Amino acid sequence: MKQSIFRVKENTPLTSTVYKMVLVGDTSDITNSGQFVNIKLDGLFLRRPISVCDCEGDTLTLVYKVVGKGTEQMSKMCSGESLDVLTGLGNGYNTDVSGNAPLLLGGGVGIPPMYMLCKKLISEGKSVSVVLGFNKADEVFYENEFRALGADVTVTTVDGSYGTPGFVTDVMKDREYSYFYTCGPEPMLKAVYKTSVTGGQFSFEERMGCGFGACMGCSCKTITGYKRICKEGPVLVKEEILWQN
Amino acid sequence: MAKLNVNLCGIELDNPVIPASGTFGFGYEFAELYDINILGTFSFKGTTKDARFGNPTPRIAETPMGMINAVGLQNPGVDKVISEELQKLKKCFNKKVMANVSGFSVDEYVYTCEKIDKCEQVGWIEVNVSCPNVHGGGMSFGTSPEAAAEVTRAVKAVTTKPVIIKLSPNVTDIVSIAKACEEAGADGISLINTLLGMRIDLRTKKPVIANKMGGFSGPAIFPVAVRMVYQVSHAVNIPVIGMGGVSSAEDVIEMMMAGATAVEVGAANLVDPYACKKIIEDLPRVMEKYGINSLEDLKTLL
Numbered sequence: 001m002k003q004s005i006f007r008v009k010e011n012t013p014l015t016s017t018v019y020k021m022v023l024v025g026d027t028s029d030i031t032n033s034g035q036f037v038n039i040k041l042d043g044l045f046l047r048r049p050i051s052v053c054d055c056e057g058d059t060l061t062l063v064y065k066v067v068g069k070g071t072e073q074m075s076k077m078c079s080g081e082s083l084d085v086l087t088g089l090g091n092g093y094n095t096d097v098s099g100n101a102p103l104l105l106g107g108g109v110g111i112p113p114m115y116m117l118c119k120k121l122i123s124e125g126k127s128v129s130v131v132l133g134f135n136k137a138d139e140v141f142y143e144n145e146f147r148a149l150g151a152d153v154t155v156t157t158v159d160g161s162y163g164t165p166g167f168v169t170d171v172m173k174d175r176e177y178s179y180f181y182t183c184g185p186e187p188m189l190k191a192v193y194k195t196s197v198t199g200g201q202f203s204f205e206e207r208m209g210c211g212f213g214a215c216m217g218c219s220c221k222t223i224t225g226y227k228r229i230c231k232e233g234p235v236l237v238k239e240e241i242l243w244q245n
Numbered sequence: 246m247a248k249l250n251v252n253l254c255g256i257e258l259d260n261p262v263i264p265a266s267g268t269f270g271f272g273y274e275f276a277e278l279y280d281i282n283i284l285g286t287f288s289f290k291g292t293t294k295d296a297r298f299g300n301p302t303p304r305i306a307e308t309p310m311g312m313i314n315a316v317g318l319q320n321p322g323v324d325k326v327i328s329e330e331l332q333k334l335k336k337c338f339n340k341k342v343m344a345n346v347s348g349f350s351v352d353e354y355v356y357t358c359e360k361i362d363k364c365e366q367v368g369w370i371e372v373n374v375s376c377p378n379v380h381g382g383g384m385s386f387g388t389s390p391e392a393a394a395e396v397t398r399a400v401k402a403v404t405t406k407p408v409i410i411k412l413s414p415n416v417t418d419i420v421s422i423a424k425a426c427e428e429a430g431a432d433g434i435s436l437i438n439t440l441l442g443m444r445i446d447l448r449t450k451k452p453v454i455a456n457k458m459g460g461f462s463g464p465a466i467f468p469v470a471v472r473m474v475y476q477v478s479h480a481v482n483i484p485v486i487g488m489g490g491v492s493s494a495e496d497v498i499e500m501m502m503a504g505a506t507a508v509e510v511g512a513a514n515l516v517d518p519y520a521c522k523k524i525i526e527d528l529p530r531v532m533e534k535y536g537i538n539s540l541e542d543l544k545t546l547l
Contacts, residue, residue: 001278003519040516045463046307047516086518207303207453209314210515214270216290216319217305219298226298226319244301 001088001212002029006060008081011074014063014141018109019075020053023060029088030055033095033116034183034203034235037062038211040084041073047086048074049211049230051183051203053112054119060087063112063142089211090234093117093201099178100126104151105168105192107133107184111142113203117181118151128152131171133184137162169195190243200238204229220244247529248539251285253507254407254432254484256341256368258285261540262497262525265488265511266291266345266371266411267316271330275514276337279522285507287521288343288371289330292361294353296322300378306444306453311463311490312512313442315378315456318347323357331366341368345411347376348386351399362404370406372396375413375438377460387413387438390425397429409433409486414466414473415441423477434477435486435509437470463512464490471503478504478544492520494527498535501543 006025013019030037030052037060038047048070054061066075077083095102095117102121106114111132121128129152134140136159146153154171155163164171168184169191180200182192189202206229209217213231220227222240227233249260264275266288275281299319306313320326323346334342344361348354358370374387374396386392393410400408410426412419414437423434439460444453452458470489478485487505491497492513500508513520528540537543 001518003517044307045309045311045512045516046305207305209305209312210268210518212518213274214268214518215305215314215515216267216299216316217314218302219304219316219319220302221298 001086002026003084003086006083006085008077008079008083009059010079011077015139018063018065018139018141021062021064021074021077023062023083023085024058025060025085027055027058027060027087030060031088032092033120034092034113035088035090036211036234038086038089039074041070044070044073046209047211049089049208051113052116054116065109086211090230091232093181093203093235095121095124097179097199098126101176101178102126102128103172103175103177103180104128104130105133105172105180105182105184106130107168107188108135108139110182110184110188110203113183114181115142115145118146118149122150129175129177130154131156131168133168133188134162135159167191172196193238193241196238201235202238202241203234204236205234247532247537248541249528251507251541253486254369254409256407258507260285260525260528261501261507262521263287263343263486263507263509264514264521265509266373268511268514271326271334272342273333273337275518278518281338282340283525284340284521286340286343286368288345288509290320291318291345291347291373291376292320292323292326292357293318293347293349294323294356296320296325301455303453303455304459306459308442308444308461308463308465311461311465312515313444313454313459313461314439315454315459317378317456318376323360327360327364331364335366342366343369343371343409345371345373347373351396354396355399355403358400359403362406367406369409369433370400370404371409371411371435372400373411373438375411377413377415377439377441377458378456387422388416390422393422394425394429397426397431401430407432409435411438412436412477413438414469414489419473420476420480423481427481427483431483433484433486434481435488436477437466437473437489440466440469462490464492466490467496471499474500474505475503475547494524494531497524497528498531498537498540498543501540502546504544504547506544
């Protein structure tokens, strides 16, 4: 973990509620895809945890959805402004176990961490398929970015207004894959859990106090014991997940 | 040369800054960030007789200038704390640590304190009779002078180390409770634990926290804490540790002017993991600014 100041290079809307923020700073503690950063914002007490979408050299890319005061404040920031960021938080995805044909399933704002993961898997010579799930056409983002990496990309929309109608699991059930990785809303994660026929990794979201393991605010029960989503997570393997409700 | 050292129940501290229980784990994770031996000491995660998972999530809510938590005393239980957590701490902390103990009956407090008292690493035992996040225990012992005194007496009977009773602000008369603890043999008082609070999410129309209510902390509660530390420290003759929203060297000095011998820092650690380090490094500058030579002299000012 590292605390440092990042400078905003770019902050642009991708849809009416999803923004892409490019930051420049010390990214040396970001060691894995699936990790997150925790951002201090003026006037708000707790930091805001945001997943890492991409990290290359000194450039950190975050893709976030405006859901409350914190992300709304972020969306109004301009290039040149600075942010106090804790980096290198969380365990991230393990790509050693992916096999040759991993399947990535992202839902809505759960899609961003899939991007850096996809990039890593492709750099490891794997044949990556990505399913990106949205509610409707005007919510779609990052389809072309995933294609540019060389992944096989399928977009689903619940209302059928773009791509394949239905849920990511409607695509998953007809696919063959060596392993899977997923991030998205909990109902989607549960559906993926039920539909999947191989091992896989799930990235979870939880309200956090600190984001670095001190407060026990985001603990969950797993088959292998109590885990902190911020520290031993946010990525859990399929075999250890205990659904709470 | 500014004098930062203070004496807390017979043990000398290099400075009065103490990370508060529940915001600093068992220390070793912060030791990856900086040398935690610069701290006066720290109060480790609230420990109970048996292992506890705590409350369902969400356990955290934000407030203006603060936060609410309902963690519910998640901890691995006293045996594992001694056999695992304190062993890990030994590798990075060579000072006496403050043990924080909670319970659901007088017998549980006694059981845990008796075991903790035998640990050489432990300098003080901070007995939490004020956790707002558990039912049938915790705060219920800290809301009446009789119950607080009963716990104090029972713990004192089985321990040799200084016993500090951590009090709840969720009472009508905190002074009477502090006095009852002093009469029952307490070696010190620490206050304030969190204020009971609640937030409701307008979108979901439900409480933000799964447990509905939780402990409100952060800079928003600082004035309440200063007031209660002032009241208690002027009513008892044992050392008082002040806490509640402390987040700067100025706050530490204000708390000591109110009568505190030492100061715990809580929620600030969760927002800035280097908070205590920064406060300690900043203290000499702030002391100089206000013409303060020795922190120990502050508590008799008012």
